[in-house]
Amino acid sequence: MPNQNHNSRRSHGWMGIHRGHKARPVEWLAEKFIFLVSLSAILMVLLIFLFVAREALPVFFGQTNTALVQKPIPADEVDKHSPAELQVYLEITPDEFGKMSKTTLRTLMEVKVEAQDEIPENFRNDPDAHINTTEWKYLVKPHQWDNYTKPEYIWQPVGQIKKFNIIPLFVGTLKVTLIGLLFAVPLAVGAAIYVSQMARPRVREVVKPAIELLSGVPSVVVGVFALLVMATVLQTIFHYQTRLNAFVAGLALGFAVIPVIFSIAEDALTSVPRAYTQAALALGASRWQTAWQIVLPAALPGVFAAAVLGFGRAIGETMIVLMVCSASVMSWSVFDSARSITTTIAAEMAEAVNGGPHYRILFMLGALLFVATFVSNMVGDFVIHRFKNKLEGKR
Amino acid sequence: MKTLTTILAAATLAANAFAGNITVKGSDTLVILAQKWAEVYMGQHADTKIQVSGGGSGIGFAALQNQTTDLCDASRKIKSAELQKCITVFGGARPTEYKVALDGLSVYVNPENTLKELTVDQVGDIFTGKIKNWKEVGGPDAPITVYSRENSSGTYEFFKEHVLKGKDFAASAQTMPGTAAIVQAVVKDKSAIGYGGAAYGGGSKLLAIKKTENSPAIEPTEENVINGTYPIWRYLYVYVNPAQDKGEIGAYLTWIRSDDAQKYVKDIGYYPLPKNLRSN
Numbered sequence: 117m118p119n120q121n122h123n124s125r126r127s128h129g130w131m132g133i134h135r136g137h138k139a140r141p142v143e144w145l146a147e148k149f150i151f152l153v154s155l156s157a158i159l160m161v162l163l164i165f166l167f168v169a170r171e172a173l174p175v176f177f178g179q180t181n182t183a184l185v186q187k188p189i190p191a192d193e194v195d196k197h198s199p200a201e202l203q204v205y206l207e208i209t210p211d212e213f214g215k216m217s218k219t220t221l222r223t224l225m226e227v228k229v230e231a232q233d234e235i236p237e238n239f240r241n242d243p244d245a246h247i248n249t250t251e252w253k254y255l256v257k258p259h260q261w262d263n264y265t266k267p268e269y270i271w272q273p274v275g276q277i278k279k280f281n282i283i284p285l286f287v288g289t290l291k292v293t294l295i296g297l298l299f300a301v302p303l304a305v306g307a308a309i310y311v312s313q314m315a316r317p318r319v320r321e322v323v324k325p326a327i328e329l330l331s332g333v334p335s336v337v338v339g340v341f342a343l344l345v346m347a348t349v350l351q352t353i354f355h356y357q358t359r360l361n362a363f364v365a366g367l368a369l370g371f372a373v374i375p376v377i378f379s380i381a382e383d384a385l386t387s388v389p390r391a392y393t394q395a396a397l398a399l400g401a402s403r404w405q406t407a408w409q410i411v412l413p414a415a416l417p418g419v420f421a422a423a424v425l426g427f428g429r430a431i432g433e434t435m436i437v438l439m440v441c442s443a444s445v446m447s448w449s450v451f452d453s454a455r456s457i458t459t460t461i462a463a464e465m466a467e468a469v470n471g472g473p474h475y476r477i478l479f480m481l482g483a484l485l486f487v488a489t490f491v492s493n494m495v496g497d498f499v500i501h502r503f504k505n506k507l508e509g510k511r
Numbered sequence: 512m513k514t515l516t517t518i519l520a521a522a523t524l525a526a527n528a529f530a531g532n533i534t535v536k537g538s539d540t541l542v543i544l545a546q547k548w549a550e551v552y553m554g555q556h557a558d559t560k561i562q563v564s565g566g567g568s569g570i571g572f573a574a575l576q577n578q579t580t581d582l583c584d585a586s587r588k589i590k591s592a593e594l595q596k597c598i599t600v601f602g603g604a605r606p607t608e609y610k611v612a613l614d615g616l617s618v619y620v621n622p623e624n625t626l627k628e629l630t631v632d633q634v635g636d637i638f639t640g641k642i643k644n645w646k647e648v649g650g651p652d653a654p655i656t657v658y659s660r661e662n663s664s665g666t667y668e669f670f671k672e673h674v675l676k677g678k679d680f681a682a683s684a685q686t687m688p689g690t691a692a693i694v695q696a697v698v699k700d701k702s703a704i705g706y707g708g709a710a711y712g713g714g715s716k717l718l719a720i721k722k723t724e725n726s727p728a729i730e731p732t733e734e735n736v737i738n739g740t741y742p743i744w745r746y747l748y749v750y751v752n753p754a755q756d757k758g759e760i761g762a763y764l765t766w767i768r769s770d771d772a773q774k775y776v777k778d779i780g781y782y783p784l785p786k787n788l789r790s791n
Contacts (some may be wrong), residue, residue, distance in 0.1 A: 206595065208599065220599065220602060220603035222603075227591060227594050228591070228595070236676075236677060238677070239677060261679075263639075263679070268682075270679065270682065272679045272680065274663075274671070275672075275677060276677045284682075343695065344699075357654060358683070359700050360685050360696065438688055439692070442661070442686045443682065443685050444682065445682045445683055446682065452683070453683065453685055455686070463662075463686075464661070464662060466539075466570050466663055467567045467568055467662075467663035467664070467665075468569050469572070469592045470573040470576070471592075472592050
């Protein structure tokens with residue numbers, strides 16, 4: 117058929133005129149409008165990423181300096197130094213420098229000297245006070261700080277010596293997310309199989325909305341519930357030392373993730389063609405066998421997509437982890453505390469000096485998180501397509 | 512970004528041109544007190560509008576630099592980086608700092624804990640993780656669980672500088688989103704220790720603090736905080752661009768440091784300024 121390709125095109129030419137049809141300006145306008153709306157969503161994501169990346173760039177390029185003790189230039193010696201030197205020393209742009217009056221410059225120099233004078237005596241001879249803690253080796257590798265007995269991963273971004281090791285935050289994020297998923301995926305998928313395959317219609321009409329209602333519970337409420345009730349109950353059962361830990365946070369996170377996974381998995385299971393089930397039952401398979409061996413495999417891409425979305429929700433969830441546990445301990449034990457990246461950003465951004473090293477590093481964490489979720493979604497998408505093709509016998 | 516800031520600044524300046532509009536932004540610690548003051552002041556001066564918002568001391572200083580706020584509430588002193596930005600923007604003038612209230616920090620333990628007092632150094636060693644068991648300071652034989660605040664909090668920073676003497680908190684210290692959350696945790700956890708505003712401690716036990724080994728143990732009461740015998744306390748501040756410290760804003764700043772405004776401080780859980788720091 118020669119015009120098959122042509123017919124399958126969605127757009128119908130200028131103002132909708134196509135092969136003798138009447139002009140449909142309204143439809144054409146609507147189409148273009150929807151196109152613009154969808155484009156703006158993409159543009160928004162792109163802009164957000166560019167913004168985050170721009171704020172984080174100085175860390176990637178090593179342009180931040182947190183060395184506590186710096187050699188002060190006395191305010192009287194302004195004229196002995198070149199403008200370029202002064203700009204670096206005062207951390208100002210050439211533009212700002214050009215607009216500055218002599219007195220402003222002098223006051224700035226005085227402030228700089230005062231800041232050095234205010235450093236407590238015991239920090240002046242501290243070797244840590246002379247290093248730039250935002251160098252990559254201090255960000256990702258353990259370092260033996262003063263007062264510590266061995267090299268350690270430390271995230272303590274506020275204080276005289278600012279320690280920005282991001283590894284405990286990554287470990288914390290992974291720990292909490294994985295516990296959450298290990299708890300939520302089996303429960304949610306199990307519930308989805310039950311509701312879509314086994315439950316009687318009347319039961320389904322109650323159970324399905326009930327689970328989906330969970331997603332309407334604000335995460336702050338889940339957080340408070342976990343902080344006050346779950347933590348106590350779980351500690352009485354398991355007798356661990358730290359009352360608020362990654363385990364409690366993971367379980368609470370599970371509650372937030374279950375409705376997301378359940379909803380999508382249930383849709384995927386329900387949309388498996390009725391003929392599959394009927395054929396299996398006709399061949400003498402039990403309902404259990406049908407659900408487990410026919411329907412679930414057929415819906416696997418959808419179920420997997422549900423898990424990937426659940427992962428995205430879990431890794432991005434801020435409030436629950438913030439309320440339940442947030443000590444940046446470097447430990448893989450689930451009964452120790454943890455601090456996730458999102459929690460760190462949410463909790464610390466407000467007080468970070470605008471444009472300072474701490475602020476930049478928080479943005480860098482945001483950029484890394486963005487990349488991580490992007491990659492996980494890409495991988496998820498790839499796997500889903502592989503599954504689908506396999507199921508449909510395309511290879 | 513720059514143009515956006517300029518537009519915002521222009522918009523705020525334009526808004527300020529209409530008589531008696533004051534914007535206050537900054538520390539979450541101070542936000543309730545600032546709202547209370549604004550409410551009372553607006554009741555007395557019908558033509559003045561005061562908008563109070565929180566966000567954190569850092570947010571407040573950023574707004575002061577961008578000139579999107581008139582007053583900046585802060586639970587800590589301005590940092591040198593912020594000071595430099597303000598000076599650059601204010602054309603060489605330093606922002607004026609006003610002390611507006613006192614805050615005494617208590618050390619909380621579980622009511623079942625038999626311990627009554629600690630020295631400042633012992634408190635520091637517990638929070639850095641050097642002391643790990645209650646029996647080392649004369650309490651029961653049980654490991655200590657340390658509860659701390661988020662590092663964004665002015666309270667955290669104050670405690671770290673003045674009680675821990677700049678050393679790091681133990682990595683295992685649980686960081687809680689607010690003082691109320693710390694008290695909740697301490698009440699539920701027998702081995703717990705935490706810190707926060709003296710007025711928040713309901714349900715937990717407040718330890719008496721000794722400045723040194725040989726000095727008397729002082730309870731964190733209003734009287735002891737105001738006369739300075741209780742060793743762990745701090746000021747709360749308001750910062751302003753000196754060029755704006757006149758007219759309506761100047762009058763408001765004078766009022767919040769007067770006897771009339773200071774009598775509301777205690778209702779919010781902080782302590783009023785000593786007489787010599789007040790405006791009248």
